[in-house]
Amino acid sequence: MEKTLHVQGMTxxxxxxxxxxxxxxxxxxxxxxxxxxxGSVDVTFDEAKVxxxxxxxxxxxxxxxxxx
Numbered sequence: 001m002e003k004t005l006h007v008q009g010m011t012x013x014x015x016x017x018x019x020x021x022x023x024x025x026x027x028x029x030x031x032x033x034x035x036x037x038x039g040s041v042d043v044t045f046d047e048a049k050v051x052x053x054x055x056x057x058x059x060x061x062x063x064x065x066x067x068x
Contacts, residue, residue, distance in 0.1 A: 001047045004040050006067035007059055011036065015064070022058040026050050 007019060016034040019041055023032035028049025034041045043055060056066040 002042060002044050003052060004042050005052070005055065005059065006040050007034075008039060008065040008067060010034060010039060010064060018062045019059055019064060022062050023055060026054060026058055029055070 010016065010019060016036060019034050020032045023029050023041065023043055026045075028046040029043060030046070031044040032041055041059070045055070059066050
């Protein structure tokens with residue numbers, strides 16, 4: 001399954017690495033691609049293994065706000 005999450009506060013390559021890295025560490029996430037200009041991250045994941053809520057928490061733990 002694919003989902004786009006809107007993330008506020010990402011401004012640079014380090015932000016991109018932090019968010020992608022946090023998501024890829026989660027069991028069930030196969031891909032994460034940040035688009036800094038759009039302020040979003042496209043996540044490919046197995047919904048049987050990980051929920052959107054868990055992904056949001058992982059991003060928020062890196063210090064970013066996740067919108068709907």
